[in-house]
Amino acid sequence: MKKGCKFGTHRVIEPLGVLPQPARKIDNDMELYDNEILIDVQSLNVDSASFTQIANEVGHDAEKIKARIAEIVEEKGKQQNPVTGSGGMLIGTIEKIGPALEGKTDLKVGDKIATLVSLSLTPLRIDEFIDVKMDIDRVDIKGKAILFESGIYAKLPTDMSETLALAALDVAGAPAQIAKLARPGQKIMILGGAGKSGMLCLYEAVKRVGPTGQVIGLVRNQEEADRIHSLNLPIDVVISDATKPIEVLNKTLEVTNGKELDITVNCVNVENTEMSTILPVKDEGTVYFFSMATSFTKAALGAEGVGKDVTMIIGNGYTKGHAEITLSVLRECKELREIFEKTYI
Amino acid sequence: MKKGCKFGTHRVIEPLGVLPQPARKIDNDMELYDNEILIDVQSLNVDSASFTQIANEVGHDAEKIKARIAEIVEEKGKQQNPVTGSGGMLIGTIEKIGPALEGKTDLKVGDKIATLVSLSLTPLRIDEFIDVKMDIDRVDIKGKAILFESGIYAKLPTDMSETLALAALDVAGAPAQIAKLARPGQKIMILGGAGKSGMLCLYEAVKRVGPTGQVIGLVRNQEEADRIHSLNLPIDVVISDATKPIEVLNKTLEVTNGKELDITVNCVNVENTEMSTILPVKDEGTVYFFSMATSFTKAALGAEGVGKDVTMIIGNGYTKGHAEITLSVLRECKELREIFEKTYI
Ligand SMILES: NC(=O)c1ccc[n+]([C@@H]2O[C@H](COP(=O)([O-])OP(=O)(O)OC[C@H]3O[C@@H](n4cnc5c(N)ncnc54)[C@H](OP(=O)(O)O)[C@@H]3O)[C@@H](O)[C@H]2O)c1
Ligand SMILES: NC(=O)c1ccc[n+]([C@@H]2O[C@H](COP(=O)([O-])OP(=O)(O)OC[C@H]3O[C@@H](n4cnc5c(N)ncnc54)[C@H](OP(=O)(O)O)[C@@H]3O)[C@@H](O)[C@H]2O)c1
Numbered sequence: 001m002k003k004g005c006k007f008g009t010h011r012v013i014e015p016l017g018v019l020p021q022p023a024r025k026i027d028n029d030m031e032l033y034d035n036e037i038l039i040d041v042q043s044l045n046v047d048s049a050s051f052t053q054i055a056n057e058v059g060h061d062a063e064k065i066k067a068r069i070a071e072i073v074e075e076k077g078k079q080q081n082p083v084t085g086s087g088g089m090l091i092g093t094i095e096k097i098g099p100a101l102e103g104k105t106d107l108k109v110g111d112k113i114a115t116l117v118s119l120s121l122t123p124l125r126i127d128e129f130i131d132v133k134m135d136i137d138r139v140d141i142k143g144k145a146i147l148f149e150s151g152i153y154a155k156l157p158t159d160m161s162e163t164l165a166l167a168a169l170d171v172a173g174a175p176a177q178i179a180k181l182a183r184p185g186q187k188i189m190i191l192g193g194a195g196k197s198g199m200l201c202l203y204e205a206v207k208r209v210g211p212t213g214q215v216i217g218l219v220r221n222q223e224e225a226d227r228i229h230s231l232n233l234p235i236d237v238v239i240s241d242a243t244k245p246i247e248v249l250n251k252t253l254e255v256t257n258g259k260e261l262d263i264t265v266n267c268v269n270v271e272n273t274e275m276s277t278i279l280p281v282k283d284e285g286t287v288y289f290f291s292m293a294t295s296f297t298k299a300a301l302g303a304e305g306v307g308k309d310v311t312m313i314i315g316n317g318y319t320k321g322h323a324e325i326t327l328s329v330l331r332e333c334k335e336l337r338e339i340f341e342k343t344y345i
Numbered sequence: 346m347k348k349g350c351k352f353g354t355h356r357v358i359e360p361l362g363v364l365p366q367p368a369r370k371i372d373n374d375m376e377l378y379d380n381e382i383l384i385d386v387q388s389l390n391v392d393s394a395s396f397t398q399i400a401n402e403v404g405h406d407a408e409k410i411k412a413r414i415a416e417i418v419e420e421k422g423k424q425q426n427p428v429t430g431s432g433g434m435l436i437g438t439i440e441k442i443g444p445a446l447e448g449k450t451d452l453k454v455g456d457k458i459a460t461l462v463s464l465s466l467t468p469l470r471i472d473e474f475i476d477v478k479m480d481i482d483r484v485d486i487k488g489k490a491i492l493f494e495s496g497i498y499a500k501l502p503t504d505m506s507e508t509l510a511l512a513a514l515d516v517a518g519a520p521a522q523i524a525k526l527a528r529p530g531q532k533i534m535i536l537g538g539a540g541k542s543g544m545l546c547l548y549e550a551v552k553r554v555g556p557t558g559q560v561i562g563l564v565r566n567q568e569e570a571d572r573i574h575s576l577n578l579p580i581d582v583v584i585s586d587a588t589k590p591i592e593v594l595n596k597t598l599e600v601t602n603g604k605e606l607d608i609t610v611n612c613v614n615v616e617n618t619e620m621s622t623i624l625p626v627k628d629e630g631t632v633y634f635f636s637m638a639t640s641f642t643k644a645a646l647g648a649e650g651v652g653k654d655v656t657m658i659i660g661n662g663y664t665k666g667h668a669e670i671t672l673s674v675l676r677e678c679k680e681l682r683e684i685f686e687k688t689y690i
Contacts (some may be wrong), residue, residue: 005590007619007624007651009591017591017592018590018591018621019590019591019651021647021652116649116651117649117652118646118649118650121650121652139544150651150652150653151652152649152652154666173649189371218429245363245364245411246352246354246362246363246364248364253365275364279352283665288640289659292641292645293561294641295588295641296634296637296639296640296641296659299638299659300637300659300660300661300662301463301662302366303365303467303663304461304462304463304497304518304660304661304662304663305364305462305463306352306364306495306499307462307495307496307661307663308495308661309661309663309664309665310661311661312658312661313656313657313658313659313661314634314641314645314657314658314659315645315647316648316649316654316655316656316657317645317649318646318648318649318652318653319654320628320629320652320654
């Protein structure tokens, strides 16, 4: 049996020397390397930007969407949209586990999983199309895929629907990071607190800093404030626009009695919110940017401009145990689960 | 005496509600607020991108450069290039300290300082132009400026030339951050190790992880490797291209006997080096991006794609004591100081 690289570079066909994600073409032969996992694929959850692009290109016709996806996978060995560069994730069942992974993985043959690494780097072979679910960007297929040794995944829980689990797993990095960062007694604010990652973070923050700390959710209107109140958790709400740093700072200091924060977490989905995330934090505090709309230079130069000695962290989509931590939130907080079921299913 | 905001928002004329840096116009009246410092200005070190733009615009004529700068300051109350958005820094002498800062600052009247916050947010009044030094982007003037309570600065040392000190202070955030992050026994690699920030970081790393740790400098050719060897420090050199992650990973593991690193520091000045910075680091290790060419999304999605549970930090230009830590490197390491004197003066 051939020995594979942890990151799957042994599957890269061209250009050589790059990782599978930037590669133009990877090898989707389903003969297993010693450190790979073979998945029997059930569904592709195509990334929303990618699905929309394909649907627009071919005119929202299910048969044409199938044909376009088949063509991409034929050409690249993976489901990576050549225009958006993005992929999505897949759901399937473990069919075979490479012998080099023995004792290194908690997976066993028959487990149902969602891969949490992008389809844009996952070797995939499609044998048959079953269905295209236009409204949820999902394509049901028969086929096989490979998970590399470094590839992350989540076992799908049996106590909630797949769609609910996937909605939460999509942003699993954020609450898991809070579990690691936050300590009892600290003051922490989540910007974009009524969004999908924001609500999970709020719950996790209450759990980690409480009962001696303070958790604040920043939202932009009363409707979102009410949503947070309906969680029935000890959370202070600030209504403000995250693109207005001075207003955010002043309103935050009002609810903390003038004390600066230990941690802020940016879960907002718009640009120009770096300074609102930095200003309310005390020296030697932590600023966690989960939002993909964050500008590296705006954060670096902004903190220097106001002389803030804060540690600014780039939101890594992965941290150990992130899937388990995130699914637990839905189990522990009935109110939050209800909101998720109403909003994201 | 009027009370000022820590961040100088009391000086913003338009648009109201923003910080001084993004403001179109700020108040440069030199009547002091209670928490401001008045500086008697000697030189403006105009940021290189800004100086080049102005010089090109007016045709590299000293008188016309003066006129253009006078016009900008007249219009905006600060020396912020309207095309590049950038400023630079200034050198001057403390003239007056607002009473609210008593006991809060280590400055006294007569101290000579360099401001380390950008001119793009510093209230400035130019009374007379003395000289334009084309080759070093410097404009000597008579004039006044205001340092806000949050404004960072460095007292200029008397044991080295101003230009040498300024060259090092420009990248002071990086070595100071290493001083905070690195612990004895750790393995740490600096990418771009032969550059300005890179060499300072290498010295600081040796000091903090030694003698039980390992320090590696990644450079792109033999000439740069020789430069690092000439420091006479226990540093292992890897010659590789930082835009090639797999090559970087393999060559790094060769010098560490297959062990992954605790910390990497990116001091490279080109794009697409995120993965080379992430791949060699062990789980729960730290990746510090000082380079302004870092892409937030490439780092966030890249780490997830390879399942790396690493803490990725955005290089804050400021951290407490950064000027002192950085100038100390030049004092402690004769070889490094000589290279700096040859290269950056
Ligand atoms: N780092 C990673 O690995 C990773 C992984 C997944 C997602 N993400 C990123 O995380 C971010 C959040 O994702 P999500 O799924 O939680 O998004 P979401 O559900 O859309 O939440 C975003 C929230 O921000 C609010 N918001 C927008 N503009 C605001 C403003 N000016 N002031 C205050 N609040 C504002 C939104 O309010 P409205 O609903 O009223 O607009 C919404 O509640 C996105 O940028 C996403 O790209 C990162
Ligand atoms: N975060 C902050 O607050 C802050 C503040 C100041 C500066 N910075 C940033 O820090 C970075 C470094 O600044 P610096 O003054 O130290 O720059 P520098 O002196 O130009 O050093 C950059 C080094 O990277 C090397 N390099 C370039 N491409 C490479 C590649 N493909 N592989 C390996 N090495 C490569 C360069 O080698 P060659 O000389 O052979 O090209 C050079 O030695 C810049 O991006 C700058 O914007 C950040």
